[in-house]
Amino acid sequence: MSDYKFSEFEKKWQSNWANSNLGKCDLNSQKPKFYNLCMYPYPSGDLHMGHIRNYTIGDVITRYKKLIGYNVLSPMGWDSFGLPAENAAIKTGIHPKKFTEDRMKNMKDQIIRLGSLYDWDREVAAHTEEYYKWTQYLFIQLFNNDLAYKKDAPVNWCTSCKTVLANEQVIEGNCDRCDAIVTQKNLNQWFLSISKYSEELLSGLNDIGDWPENVKSMQKNWIGKSVGAQFNLEVIDSDISIEVFTTRPDTLFGMTFAVISPEHKLMKNILDLSKNQENIKNYISSASSKSEFERMSITKEKTGVDTGLFVINPLTNESIPLWIADYVLINYGTGAIMAVPGHDQRDYDFAKKYNIEIKQVIKDPNKEGGIELEAYTGHGELVNSDNFDGLNSHEEASSQIIKKLTESNIGSAKTTYRLRDWLISRQRYWGCPIPLVNCNKCGLVAENIENLPVKLPEIDDYLNTDGSPLSKSESFVNVNCPECGNPATRETDTMDTFVDSSWYFMRYLDPKNSEKPFNEEHINNWLPVDQYIGGVEHAILHLLYSRFFVKALRDLDMVKVNEPFENLFSQGMINFKGSKMSKSKGNIVDPEGYFKSHGADALRLYILFMAPPSDGVEWNDGGIEGTRRFLFKLWDNLETISELEEIDSKNSDEEKLEIYLNQTIDSVTKHLEKFEFNTAVSDLMKINNQITDYIKNNKVISSEVKKSTLQNVCLLLNPFAPHISSEIFQRNFNTEITEHNWPSVNKEKIKNPTYELVVQVNGKKKHAIEASRGLQQTEIEQLCFENFKLVVKEYKKVIFVQDKIINYVG
């Protein structure tokens, strides 16, 4: 008997795989392709359990797909620009590059310790010049094609990181990195025109492969499509008109006032016209002093100010008052609304507070009268709506009213989206410099391609007090205009790191190309990614941005793909002590200890076994003992099997074992295909228990069953626990397990000759008895009569399901 020395074996196999370059992928192989991608990590320094889960799941897929004959591409790299490196530099004085690269090295060692296979020749890192050169190149392509632009806009400003943030990075008014309060600032910033793709990003979700429902729904929500009408409200005694958007044109006759946002661009004109200037000015300044978050959450009580002006309801020709109120958002729709208090609760609250008329124009089908206490926001029959009375809201009436608006040249049908353009400027050091130059004569000019990359300058002081840290480097800032050659200045902002990660999966296909960002031929052959695996936290941000990038590059004729990721698997989060594991919260569980005490294979098995991979789980290491025990037992069992004396004949125990083995092949394969790794692991534990039973009762084994047991158990285990399965396989067959194929089911040997018949009376189980498979109803009835004295005639009817149950009813 030999011992299962997991540390020794794991080390041995990891170096074997590295030496034979097992993870290497030849893109031109004749085998069918399979692009298996795990989200590349931010190099925080140590792997945490979320990484372990991600890369274990990914490696199960890689190894399984290889065994069933695919040419698997499984690359790995680093999302290596970003705030923490810079913050550490400020704190410790270590250069962000050194800091980041040290951490990458450490994490890479740990990933290798987990036993996962990657094609390390394709490793990319976002912070390297070879990579960010091409990020800049792609940015310039977007800029040259009106997909990147700079404009003044109210933006989210993190008071602690001292940088602007994208909408997607603001969580309940706080910075998603540091939790500090986010305020609004008006700044000149860079945007990518993701909103041009709103409709395609939305409709694409219907044609995409297998994506989790919750991720699709989060993206749908975020894009936020609303269908309705847009029309103009004429301000009486003036030449201004205000454009409004509504999803409820069917309630237009109920409009009794109009509201515009305090930030509205017509505010200056309104101020000029109004006799209520003092109050308006006060209101606007008090609204602007509040953060957007405050305005939305601190008080639900609506406030506003009357302009004293009137607009005309275009369908009734009535004059109605125009108000200013901050419950109307400048960023959505047109920044102005038609207010229908009878059928919108917010307008209702506002009208009640300021004593504005409330008019009912939709009848609640479930209630007589009805808007005395609250607005009726549902659909129903139109009333008080002139010749539209009697129509049904919402579709019919809306389309009729839109038709009327269109014919009268007042408005038209309109669709709006909540998705806004992606703000990518960051006032930080450790990021990709924006490769644009400001020239007094030529304006904003892209750097010449041959001058890329625009290198991140060396600076001493990373703190961004006022502008960007890059503005402190004069040699960086002062350049000659790429167009006219006159003195000019560089942009000093860096890009959001999500720009880097929006195309890394394309760079992997040709990571060392010094001529182009990627090789179109490879992209067109290998994209979309067949299986993308990562955490739900990227449901909106990264997954939406990457989809946009691919579509934009397609429209620039650079690639011929519509979507980056065909199938997405999003693993649940692993929490510890109630919250997400993170260094700042100090609730990290370090995998290193488990590598030493239980082994990488036991850790992999446990993390797969603990829950369905899409579920979030609370980390609890109680069960890891179980998977370790399983591996020790399996080691001993298979060694015992291999040492059993071989004979030619088979007994019934061996036939049973053979059948069980086939059932296991069938079950593990099905579970693997459906990402049900927890049950696949339990199948492996069950076959191990069967082997234990066999050994207990038998001292010899047929050579055929011996071989198929050893071989198939190792192969089935291999994707989950690659080290131990490789070792056992090599000891018995003297070849590498990776040169073999995934086992297939022998259909002759998958069904047991007998089954346990369940005997029910009135649907309740009364007896169970072993019966031969295939017996007919009369034979079973005879069996039940003999054993349980059940007489068919005494019952009203008998229900029989072959090879399953018999139920006596009556």
Next chain:
RNA sequence: GCGGAUGUGGCGGAACUGGUAGACGCGCUGGAUUUAGGAUCCAGUGAGCUUUGCUCGUGGAGGUUCGAGUCCUCUCAUCCGCACCA
């Protein structure tokens, strides 16, 4: 408020097209072994009862069915995302 999901033993979780609820594992109880602890092995482990057996039991209430964790209607709770989005 809107959208998505999830509710099964002490715990993590199984259960294919409706057909033995609780697989597999953790924990726990008893026993064997051990100087002791650990490890290992054997047996037991949903609850209740009048214990050769019976009754109840998958968040709750109804319904369909010979038969429901699974299908239908209503309802409650938890988690996640978005949220004054017109």
